[in-house]
Amino acid sequence: MTRTSGANGGGQQGSGKLPRKRFYRARAHSNPLSDSHFPIPISPDDVDLSQHYPRYFPADKGEHGDGDGDAEAPRIRFADVGCGFGGLLVGLSPLFPDKLMIGMELRDKVTEYVKERVLALRASNPGQYDNISVVRTNSMKYIPNYFGKAQLSKMFFLFPDPHFKEKNHRRRVISMHLLDEYAYVMEAGGIIYTITDVEELGIWMRTCLEKHPLFEAVPEEEIKVDPVVKLLSSATEEGQKVARNGGQTFQAIFRRISLQEE
């Protein structure tokens, strides 16, 4: 199958102009159940990191594989699921300059916007924003195609679509069954961050996480000092919208734990 294309996949590379959002208007909601028509990596080994993070994977290296004392190749460590316009990635990038992060977004136009945004940021801030990128994908179906076991240390689910109707609850991006997959791609100790302005969804996400044996709530004291938490409500476009309207938010922050095998 085809490879995924990264943030530098053509376009106005290096133009340095931030893309304007209105050119990237798209449908408000996507149906995560529909079949995909974008390239999906057959397995995590097929994710072409050099396309996403060219500075970390210079084109002339790697192919020879002469391994001159190179440290292990970096892997993607954070995933922002349903990243929307990418505000969180942009906020996280300078906080964790040595961590590779990826946004996953179902909407084509929105994904294109994030690609352009990242390229523009790289062009106008040389040496920065090289650790963030985006893929167009259906995270509900293809998480295991992108990440191996215990690969991720952080996963983000910020302001996901609420899918109010009972019969559409299975489209929610947090569910008991999907948590099994998130637990698989997360390392023990890794943290999953969720936030929403929809109370019902907030309760739903918290309840799923509480019920799931592989996650436990992160204590309040830790949440207070975690620099990431501030970004949950302030960094993304959706978060800013909610804040502007003075809306309430509901967050659930849980840690991936390991079970003792008897």
Place this chain on the structure above:
Amino acid sequence: MEDAAVEEAEVSGAGEFAPALVAAHPLGHSVAVAVGPELRVFDLNGGCAVSLSDDSGGCSHSDAIRAISFSADGALFASAGDDKLVKIWKTDSWRCIQTITSEKRVSAVAISKDGLYVTFADKFGVIWLVTVGEHGEGQVSSDNKPVSIYGHYCSIITSMKFSPDGRFIATADRDFKIRVTSFPKDPVKGAPQIQSFCLGHTEFVSSIAFTSLSGGSSFLLSGGGDSTVRLWDYINGCLLDTYEVKDKVGEQSDETEDSNLAIADLCVTNDDSLVAVAIQSLNGIMLLACDLIAKKLSFLKVITMEKSYIPTSLAYSSSADLLWTVMGASNMPNQAASQLLTRVRIILRFQKELSASADHDPAILEDSEVPHGEKLLLALQGSLDASKQEEVLAAVLAALRVSMHKMLVKKNYSEERREQRKRGRNDKKIKK
């Protein structure tokens, strides 16, 4: 919302071509063939067709059976399908002891190694668990509702098997995935942790099979719409070897390029040295040698059968060392119930002959040589009339091609349609 309705119908597999299935009792006591809603069982010890009985108070199958399976010790048998029923049978008396009604159509079923649980998959890719229990005559326990234990998000499960040590359950789907999940001692309460994903197929996975335990470990084999058979270290999700059936089938059959070489089914002999593979346009079966030390699959031979005979399902019986093959289908256009015919062919001394020498052809039994002869054939096939059979097999063959073709082009097809829909939307916008 319209989108959703369309897509859910698409994914449901409703009314889709349903291949005939065969399963062999692990100790050779009986053999079962399923075609459409019919479950046909032949008692190989008694030499007679079995008449099934039902104490479960549930309905009989009324639509295509999609999955059948014996338990590891042969004491239990499960059948399930499009009628949303999962039926559990005791094989000593062939009576149904439990009928579970699923909310959705069922595409796969398996019995845990210890025989305590039955798992089944519904059309949304959710895997359910029920406790096997005989609740006296006709008594239905109310607290034994199926519980969902995990899911492949919205993908049809094509094959579900327990590992030989009973610690894992493997499920394969139409989205190229195989998932290996730990099966806890108390699966009703326990958390089914994902052990691995076996990713490598580039089309739907049609069939998976575990090798038996040797030296504490076993392996997984899989076949798919991408015309490959793959060998996996399923504990770590590592692909060990890939065998492409293309070259060899091309040599053997006179079909041209457009022939579809999707793997329909595969099974492993009990010493794990041989893999029998049923392939969409191969009249016969392909045999692969499976070397678990070198971790390699290699071509052994093709056993050719009559021209119109393309097996839809395979089962190996270790006790008798024979390979059961069946061809048949239901849900075909214009098919009358009276046409639920199948053709059964048996290959005798399967493993022995082949391990002795690859030049030896194992014996494909003529109808007159089949154990219990006409009695068995009549029971399992539904008819002995050769000309009628020919007609049905030809129809099955045609339907098989269409069905596989559809599965393979489905993605592109819906892409086109999606583009059309998108265009429709934009058109509307422009008009405004």
